[in-house]
Amino acid sequence: MNLQHLTSIVYPFNTSMYRNVLVLVCVFMLSSCNVVKRVKSDEHLITINTILxxxxxxxxxxxxxxIAQRTNSGMRRFLGFPLKLHIYNLARPNIDSILYANVLSDSSKVNRRTALLSKKQFDKLMESRRNFNSWLKRTGEAPVIYDEDKTIKTASNLRKYYYSKGWFNNEITYEVDKDSNKLAQVTYKVKKHKPYILDSITPYISSPAIDSLYDKFSKNSLLKKGEQYDEQNYETERERINSYLRNAGFYHFGQDYIRFEMDTINTNHKVHTDIIIANRTIRGDDSTTTRPFKIYKIKEVNIFTDDNFNNRNKPITDTTTYKDFNLYSKEKLRFRPKALTDAVFINKGxxxxxxxxxxxxxxLNDLQMFRYPNVDFIENEEDTTLTANIYLEPKKQYxxxxxxEINTSNIQTIGFSFSAGLKIRNIFRGAETLEISGIAAIGASKTRNDPESAFFDINEFGGNIRLTIPRLFSPFNTDKIIPKYMSPSTAMSISATSQQNIGLDKQSLSGIFSYNWFPSKTVTNTLELFNVNFVKNLNTSNYFGVYQNSFSRLNSIARDINYIPNDAFLQDDELGSNRYQPADVFIDDVLVGNTSLSASDDDYLTVNNIDERKERLTENNLIFSTSFDYKIDKRNNIFDNDFSVFKWRLELAGNLLSSISNIAGLTKNDDGNYEVFGVAFSQYVKAEIDYVKYVDLGRKNVFALRSYVGVAIPYGNSNSIPFAESFFAGGPNDNRAWTAYNLGPGSSKTTNEFNEANFKLHLSAEQRFSxxxxxxxxxxxxxxNIWNVLDNVEEDAATLTSFDSLRDIALGSGFGLRYDFDFFVLRFDVGFKTYDPSQVQSKRWFRDYNFSNAVYNIGINYPF
Structure with a gap:
């Protein structure tokens, strides 16, 4: 079939259908590739493993x-297409023979190509073909050939597994179904039979000191009479007993001294367990003795404050005793004794x-003052005591x-930034850290039209000072509420920035006073006692220069009602910074009734909404808030793919200022709000809940789930939420079928550049595979999606009025490709609008489900 004929057949279909058909054809062609291409005649490729x-x-x-012999990756996943196997099959098993037979054995071919490419290039060409062939083998995956020995090993492993779970009499058999196409399916059949149940548990403890504690540490035993036998419970119980005794003073104890003996002979499927804890074994040069374990106490605690290689031979010159702690220094002691002793949980006696x-x-590690702090114990056998020696090597103070940085973006042609920071450790001799940082940036905007203006018309300058104190800085004693083992700390910071860009320009000043503590390895608590943020907009006259869509809508309405004929109030560049002033005049005329629009007209409501949004986004903000963050992260390390993270945050803003204003009898402004320094402060309550769950499916397959809900309710001194505290939807880490700020609110089909609201609901599910x-x-x-709730927005399509509003939840779906650089992941995602609530009810599903309307996202690391 020629290309013209093919084109004539394809042409009647629309572009989206053509793409879908083409994709299906490609999948079919690839799936029909011979998966047994590299399988020998007497071998069989395993396609399915099943356990019954x-x-x-x-x-x-x-x-x-x-299962010891797994099938090839993708054999039962990713549309049943083993991609890695097909890549491997593209490689030639005898590439050197092929090159020799096709090229190298023919001197005339070699001479012609050498004359055309040069000898060096010809050799590189041959080597590149070998390298590419090797790359195919490395990248691909060799066919998994059925191996009887590995099948027997799998049966043995299954037998051991079910035995470890209490089915001691289990039976494992297997069947192999081989066909004439060199394919094989393996089925493992498990018969568990009756399980064994724990019955009597009897202790045999050699050391009297441990035996006297048995009743205490056995109360929380994981081995419970009447439960089914589980080998893992025995191992965990062993670790639990060891941990208990190690924390009860038995310095020399280890879990090797604990063993279990089980009796299951003629017990009618009962397990009788003996817990045996032996005496301590002491091995000498040529003899071994045993002694009962003894409880050790701490005799002395010595802290060596400047232990390092350079002064290893210097004598100690500064000695201090503070609350039974001995502090030794070879130079002048740089730390206040309390700062160090507060970090030590080992006490004399x-x-x-x-x-x-x-x-x-x-x-000591959390203080970030020392390199590899070390805690050693020296045994005093005569009185069963220990001397604790703590060796500290301070880091550099400064x-x-x-x-x-050099960067470009969608608003600037080129930009240069420079940031610098100074860190001062132990600034007040109490292990505090002071960090001073600053940033300076300049850039050239893409919308720069005046050739006489400065080339660099964007700039930002800012600075930040942060002090971290390794304890709760408070006039009250908080040790009973938040003990020091939770590593409490206090952070105080103040920052200021000034921005001049193509937008509104602003200055901001903020200050934070917060407490942090860690009740456990997985839990983090943060209390921001005070968070003050003041934002002053400098170039509010350029509002419609930033929000051009709003300006265009006003201009269109003005034309429709013949407010000004022809070009209405299209901005005149000769007016300079006042070129958008006619839009403000038009808004005022509409709202006071100087136009043909009445309050019931849709266009009147549109103008009113634009005015309210403009007032909110250009007003100066003063936010004085208190918040609490709770986070429980069960991830063990960066390689863990089976964990959950739960976070919630509660923030209250404006209550203190409102109370002071009310008590002081301050007068309210024309809008009925209190002001501080001429600015109406914000008052609201904000709550957020975020949950992430990863499920490891094996073989680098991970299912990830995220759910998030947030709401911010204004009250008292506010009837709306500041823009910086509102929610948005869309973007590479949100709903990837919409760009950032482009989704919602609700079912409204807004054309605003930045869409935001005060309620958000989000769910994501992602299947990741190698x-x-x-x-x-x-x-x-x-x-x-996002919605407005309990604020000053009255548009039905944008507000959450009932559960029926949840029909406006947008759905995006798609696929992504990632490249793992080990230290970060480069991510590329394609999102399709699957259900678009901004469309009419009958056209919401798969309305723009094609590549031309897809959203392409590039990001660093995973979206959640």
Whole structure:
């Protein structure tokens, strides 16, 4: 079939349908590739592994991971297309023979190509073909050939697994179904039979000191009579007992001294367990003795404050004793004693505790004052005491940082920025850290029209001062509420910035006083006692220069009612900074009734909405708030793909200023609001809940889920939320089928440049899978929207009035490609508008579901 004929057939279809058909054809062609291309005649490619547990298929990924010989990646995922296997099949197993047979063996071919390319280029060409062939093999995945030995090993592993869960008499068999196409399917059949149940639990403890504590530490035992046997519970119980005894003073104890002996012979499926805790074993040069374990106490706590390689041979010159702590320094002591002793949880006279040791190490690390703090113990056998020696190597007191940048964006042709920072450690001798930073930036805007104006017409200057104190800075004693093992700290900061750009220009001043503490390894608490933020807009006359869509809508309305004939009030550049003033005059005339528009007209309401939005976005803001953040993060490390993160935040703003204004009897402005320094302060309550869950499906397959809800309700001195505190939807980390600020509110089809509201709901689900090499793929669905609720917005389409409004939840779906650089992930996502609430009811589903209307997102790291 020639190309012209093909074109004539395809032409009647629309572009979107053609793309879909083309994709299906490509998938079909790739799927029809021969997966057994590299499988020998006497071999079979494994396509399916199935585990049947008492006749039911096992879907638990943990059990399926026991299989020793897995199928090729993608064999049962990603449309059933084993991409890596096909890439591997593209490689030639005998590339050197092929090159020799096709090229190198023919001297005339070699001579012609050498004459055309040169000898060096010809050699590089041959080498590149070899390298590409090797790359295909490395990137791809060799076919998984059925191996009887690995199948037997899998059966053995399954037998061990079910045995470990209490089915001691389990039976494992397997069947292999091989066909004439060199494909094989393996089915493992599990018969569990009756499980074994825990019955008697009897302790045999050699050391009297440990035996006397058995009743205490056995109360929380994980081995409970009547429960089914589980080998993991025995291991966890072993660790629990070890931890308890190590924290109860038994310095020499280790979990190797704990063992379990089980009796299941003629017990009618009962398990009788003996817990055996042996005496301490002491190994000498040529003999081994045993002794009962003893409880050790702390005799002395010594802190060596400047231990490092350079002064290792210097004598100690400064000695201080503070609250039973001995502090030694080879130079003048740089820290106040209390700053160091507050970080130590090992106290003179206390019973030895491994937990106190680990807390001390963690707290000293959290101070960020020392390099690798070390805690050692010296045993005094005569009186069963320990001397604790803590070695500290202080970091340099001063640290400088410089960060120059060159960048471009959608608003500037080129920009230069330079930031610098100074860090001063232990500034007040109490392990405090003072950080001073500043930024200076200039840029040339893309909308610069005046050739006589300065080329660099964008600038920003700012500075920040932050002081971190490693304790709660408070006139009250908070140790009983927030003990020091929670690593409490206080942060105080003040910052100021000034921006001049193509927008409104602004100056801002902010200050924060906050407390941070960590009740456990997974929980973080932050209390911002005071957060003050003042924003002053400098160039409000340029509002319609920034929000051009609003200006265009006003201009269109003015034309329609013949407010000014022809060009209405199109801006005149000769007016300079006042070129948008006619728009303000038009708004005033509409609202006071000097035009043909009446208050019931839709155009009148549009003008009124534009005016209200302009007033809100150009007004100066004063926010004085208090907030609390709670976060529980169960992720063990950056490689953990099976965890959850839960966060919630509550913020109250304006209550203190409102109370003071009311008590002081201050007068209100014309809008009925109190003002401080000529600015009406904001008053609202804001709450946010965020939950993220990762499920590891094995073989680099991860299912990720995120849910978020946020609401900010104005009251008292405010009837709307400041722009900086409102919510938006869309963007690479939100609903990826819409660009940032382009979704919502509700079902309104607004053309505003920045859409925001005070209520947000968001849900995301993403399936991530490995493709080849460092490349990863993903398919995702994002749902959510923003609405106005309990504020001054009255437009029905933009407000949340009832549960019926939730029909305006937007749905986006798509796929993505990622490249993992180990230290960060480069992400590319394509989002399609699957359900668009801004369309009419009958045309919301798959209205613009095509590549021409898709949104392309580039981001760093995962969206959540």
């Amino acid at each position: 547990e008492d006749g039911d298929k096992v879907t638990d990924e943990r059990i399926n991971n026991i 206390d019973t030895f505790s491994a937990l106190a040791q680990s807390r001390t190490s963690r707290y 640290g400088l940082s410089f960060d120059p 493709l080849f090499g460092a490349f990863q793929g993903a398919i995702f669905a994002d749902a959510g």
